[in-house]
Amino acid sequence: MTQQLETSRRIPLNRGRVLEAAVALADKAGLDALSMRRLAEDLGVVPMALYKHVANKDELLDGMVDAVIDEIAPVSADAGWRDAVRLRVLSARQTLLRHPWARHALETRTNRTPAVLTYTDEVIGMFLAGGFSVDLTHHVMHALGSRMWGFTQELFDDAAGRGAEAAVPPEAQAAMVQEMAERYPNILQVATAAQHDDGSVVSYGCDDQFEFEFALDLMLDGFERLQRLEWSSAAQKRGGK
Structure with a gap:
C-alpha cells in the first residue's frame, strides 16, 4: 500500500x-x-x-459528468437518423449502467457543461439531418426527455420497496397478492403479464432493457410518422391532424 x-x-x-x-x-x-x-x-x-x-466539489461533479458523457460511443456519420438516435441513446444507457451514480448527477446538476450541451446538440442534429422540421424536433426532444440519456422514471419504479418485499414470508406475500387481486385487479393483471427478471427498476423483476427499448422504438415510430406527415404544432393548434 x-x-x-x-x-x-x-x-x-x-x-x-x-x-x-x-x-x-x-x-x-x-x-x-x-x-x-x-x-x-x-x-x-x-x-x-x-x-x-x-475549484470546489460542484466543479468536480460537473467534470465527472463530462467524463462519463465522453464515454458515450459516437455513431457512424452515414447512419440514418433513426439508427443514429437509437444507437446513441442505447450507448448512453450502457454508459450509465457502468456508472450508476451518474443518473442522479445528471438529474441534479444545474450547470449545463460543454459536454452536456454538445451531446444534446448532436442528438438534435440527428433529427434535423433526417429532415425533421425545427418545430417537430422541439417537441421530439420534449418527448424524449431523460430517455435521451438512457434512463427514465418508470410507472412501476419500486426500488425502495423491494428490499422490504424480499423479507416478507411467502405466506404474507400470497396474502398481499390476494388483496391486490381484490382491490386492484387491473394493476395486478398488467404487472404479472410478462416474464420477469430480478433486479429491475421498471417493476419487480421486469426486463429493464426490453422495456426501455420497447418504449424507445415506439417513440421513434411515432416521430417517423409525424415527420412523414410534415406535422407542425401550428397546424395542430388550428385543428389539423
Missing part, C-alpha cells in the same frame, strides 16, 4: 487524473462517499492539491 501511494505521488497530478479517480471512487462507493478529503487520500495527496485542478 505504501509503495502504491509513493508511486501515485510521483505521477504529476492534473485535472484528468483527478476526474478519473473521482469517477472510480463514485463507481466503487457511490456519490455519498465522495469528498475532497477521500479523493485526496485515494490519490495520495493533500486535499489542497486538488483545488489547483477543480
